[in-house]
């Protein structure tokens with residue numbers, strides 16, 4: 001009886017290996033053709049050759065991995081499929097098959113955080129490993145201090161090609177000397193918001209030289225104009241529980257979720273480019289959501305809907321598939337982690353600490369506390385409204401340092417005129433929806449301190465600061481928040497007022 005094909009292939013491989021050993025090992029091709037070889041010579045020859053084969057495989061296995069860091073833009077963590085399905089309280093709208101697959105093949109982090117919920121400071125802390133006030137880029141559209149190093153320096157020094165496709169929103173260039181590929185501005189033309197053609201070309205041209213490629217999509221930053229809206233319907237969409245259900249807001253959500261699915265489609269395009277070039281196995285692929293969406297209580301806040309991020313890492317044969325870590329991590333930790341995964345030394349003079357150990361043992365903890373810092377000055381239409389926060393596994397403490405002022409930005413300007421989301425909610429309030437009025441009021445006027453039990457109240461709707469027992473929790477968290485501010489050189493209100501000294505952007509809203 002003939003062996004099946006699946007049996008025949010290994011047999012053939014064994015013969016090929018033995019023949020190649022006989023040909024390649026010097027002892028068998030030696031100059032002295034008359035020399036006879038003992039059994040011991042032959043065995044040691046085969047051993048030596050096998051060792052060299054194993055070593056060459058090992059070198060390949062240990063060769064520096066590529067890194068793809070795929071960033072969304074203004075996307076709620078709970079609108080990414082694997083997260084949406086993990087909890088009862090999430091809205092169950094997300095259609096993200098490509099990101100779902102990525103999560104099945106990798107590890108999802110359920111407790112990952114940026115320290116700001118706005119674009120420029122988020123990206124700059126992620127790329128430098130330093131929190132916003134200390135790196136200088138704490139206002140939106142801010143600049144990092146000259147001389148600050150970023151992942152571009154660290155990975156270039158390690159022999160990597162380092163490129164950025166898509167959104168920049170970082171400064172100055174000397175801190176982020178990326179090779180720029182693709183397209184930087186958001187437009188609706190083309191197959192992707194970042195330039196998939198340039199990304200595919202970059203991946204196929206890498207020629208075994210390791211690369212670190214940041215792909216910064218423009219999805220789902222407003223205005224929501226891309227994607228297939230037929231995937232969602234205003235009638236059937238679920239309004240997130242902490243928001244207000246109105247017909248207009250349902251239409252807004254359809255346009256937003258169409259971009260969520262378009263973002264997912266873009267992840268699929270990058271996956272195709274990786275697979276076409278046989279680079280999936282030696283590439284660490286990270287998908288992360290950047291910060292919360294341009295909706296009330298998400299972007300421009302320190303609530304979890306703003307600061308918490310989806311963070312998924314895949315590295316085939318290294319990170320176990322379909323795993324989950326609840327360790328608290330922050331964006332500043334990402335660069336040192338990736339450096340260590342690439343067998344490089346992480347710098348010590350940054351805020352971030354490597355969570356490499358968590359990746360290989362997802363039950364381990366990382367941080368005890370995560371921090372938040374929000375600067376309202378220099379946001380479009382922004383008032384002076386500094387916010388700081390600290391969170392452990394169970395509670396969040398928020399300080400509104402100028403709580404007697406009003407929080408204002410472009411989204412609050414048209415409330416009484418019925419404009420925008422808040423104006424729409426205000427109209428619902430005027431028509432009798434008391435919860436809508438209360439929500440709108442909470443955006444502009446906030447108490448000095450807010451305390452939330454994240455486990456019971458994940459969307460931070462019920463401030464416990466005046467409840468019995470809150471003092472103990474405040475006493476546990478507040479000193480650590482103040483110590484962190486001290487370490488950052490953060491002077492609170494004064495830091496807020498100095499925000500415009502930290503931007504060279506042509507656009508500036510400071511008086």
Ligand SMILES: [Ca+2]
Nearest residue numbers: 073074118119
């Ligand atoms: Ca953003």
